[in-house]
Amino acid sequence: MLDAMIIGAGPAGLSAAISAAQHGLHVEIVDEYYQPGGRLLGQLHQEPDGEWWNGIEETEKLLEQIESLHITIHCSTSVYDLQKVNKKWVTYTDQGNWESQAVLIATGATESPTPIPGWTLPGVMSIGAAQVLTNVQRIQPGERGVVIGVNVLSFAIARELQLAGVDVAGMLLPPPHLLSKSEGVPQEVLSSLLRFSHLAPSVLMHRGAPFVKGRLAKNLVTAFYPEKGMGVWGIPLQLRRTALEIKGKNQVEGIRVAKVNRKGELRNAITHDIDVDFVCIAGGLSPLAELAAIAGCKFIHEDALGGYVPVHNEKMETAVSGLYVAGNITGIESAKVAISQGTIAGLVIAKSLGARMINGKINEALQEVESRRAAATIQFHPHVISSRESLYKTKKTQ
């Protein structure tokens, strides 16, 4: 029997395995993907200091430690159930079952799509799919495409596509319908964009940022937003254009575009078509919580964390004994935060199984999460910190 089974070989799972094994625990990792690293692998962006955050290199750093600690990672292994049987956890997979005293669920996030007519055509993919293709598998998603959905993730990946020589013909808003919500409203998108204006080499965004606090100012900025969009790294960012429909017979051939007003309403029926051979849909991320749900966790809905998150405390303990969570399943944040959360989880599991003299390290790791969260280059949601505080308060009073 294992001391701990770790589900997910992304940044949180790998770092948890490292800190747990460093304290004598026998841990193994399962992951559905064919190589470890999770979605850290595809990450590639420039920090404000000019340094590149290269997910492949960051993964290699973690894997070196995994190797030196002789931790087994079972790749290409899908977990289909997780149950407590006779006080032991059983992780059921398509490659066999494992028993363990503790389980860490570090399954990360899933993309929540914003559907668009025609989005089932080959050549339409999630923005994350394009990131993996481009940066990990090194094949272009197409020759020329558009990104639908303007948010921190799509912004970063559009840049990555461009670096890989792909022609990004534009970033557009999703069509206004029930499911696109505020993602289809130029005003709302603009104000969320300005939160990461430090990442964009654009005068308007730098200068615009301080003025967007009030509703009136926001109206003004959107009113003056150029009709044709503006270039960010040479990619037309078109906040007043919506993608109405993806066209094509057997695969993507083009996209039909219409003008919208500041509120995201279709202004008139004038449309035009853009020739593209691929389309990326960027709807945002939400915690992938299915295993936590079947294992009996309670949930809380927090917009700032990306949706339903399993109730947990800052030590990564859930309300279910022996069950821990770390990384994006606890809320959408950067890989750096996920790595620190994993370290905490590994230490806390080690402590629960008898490791001694470990409290100092746990406190250090707790502080590291807080400082990394505060310094995050990419803050997925402006209320992550306050939302976390209120969540952890709830957990304490239980």
Place this chain on the structure above:
Amino acid sequence: MSTLIVCRCEEVSLETLQKTAYQYHCSSRELKLRTRAGMGVCGGRSCRMMIEQIATAGDNEKNYETETIPLKYQPPIRPVPFGVWGGLSDE
């Protein structure tokens, strides 16, 4: 314009879902059962949030206080080949 598909696995459209939600004033679970949206091979991983959104669109107050995810997850959360149930994977 072509139809807006919400559930890709079962090809259920936004129009069908909205009409059903309006006609039966149903919960996300009932909406799923009536339309098959979210019941395909992916287990609703892609569309469950949209189904929930459509089901609650008519309500003025969203009820997030339930402590559970509205559309229940049930094992197996991945399609399991018969061979695995029969123990063939141990060979």
Place this chain on the structure above:
Amino acid sequence: MNKRIYTHPILENLSTNEEISFSFNSETLSAYKGDTIATALLANQIRTLRYHEESGSPRGIYCNIGHCFECRVTVNDYPGIRACLTLVEEDMVITSGKKLPQPLKHGGEENA
């Protein structure tokens, strides 16, 4: 066109492994070891991995990380294999799912 990215301004150059051959819908194709079925087919300019069982609409990869199951193909007679998660192997026989007959749809009237 889906071209391989051999050189990159930030990342290391693409190091390609040995070439292998496999078949997709009876056509013999080649790819590099380390390709997934999905990327192997993309490199051969094949995007359609299956046709929807009921409507026959063409489907390719959507999420590329195993969540959406849109890319499932039949590999060496095993159905339901996700092309985005499965590495291509020498002599692999891959076939795509096709539109199925719907004898019971609408009470069978279409086939009456």
